[in-house]
Amino acid sequence: MKRMGSVIGLKPADIAEYKRLHAAVWPGVLAKIADCNIRNYSIFLKEPENLLFAYFEYHGTDFAADSAKMAEDPVTQDWWKICGPMQEPLATRKDGEWWASMEEVFHTP
Numbered sequence: 285m286k287r288m289g290s291v292i293g294l295k296p297a298d299i300a301e302y303k304r305l306h307a308a309v310w311p312g313v314l315a316k317i318a319d320c321n322i323r324n325y326s327i328f329l330k331e332p333e334n335l336l337f338a339y340f341e342y343h344g345t346d347f348a349a350d351s352a353k354m355a356e357d358p359v360t361q362d363w364w365k366i367c368g369p370m371q372e373p374l375a376t377r378k379d380g381e382w383w384a385s386m387e388e389v390f391h392t393p
Contacts, residue, residue, distance in 0.1 A: 326339050
């Protein structure tokens, strides 16, 4: 299992809608997350900076393949079409990233 964290901005005008959507995530999106070996997934919002922090645990053996499988899912693609325009990727993210990955520097079991 690998713990993973990432961050992205959220447009201030979209905060209420983003919260509303995530209070009732589509069942197909949740099923695909589980199918891609992701568990214990949480998203936190820090206001007034409007930063979203995501944490999840990856229980698979090939994160790139599972990420590609998720990206190919039509229901997930529809979800991203709604949520993506609300987000503001960080200028400092790595090439190919939407959410900027973070380095784990501390963990206590």
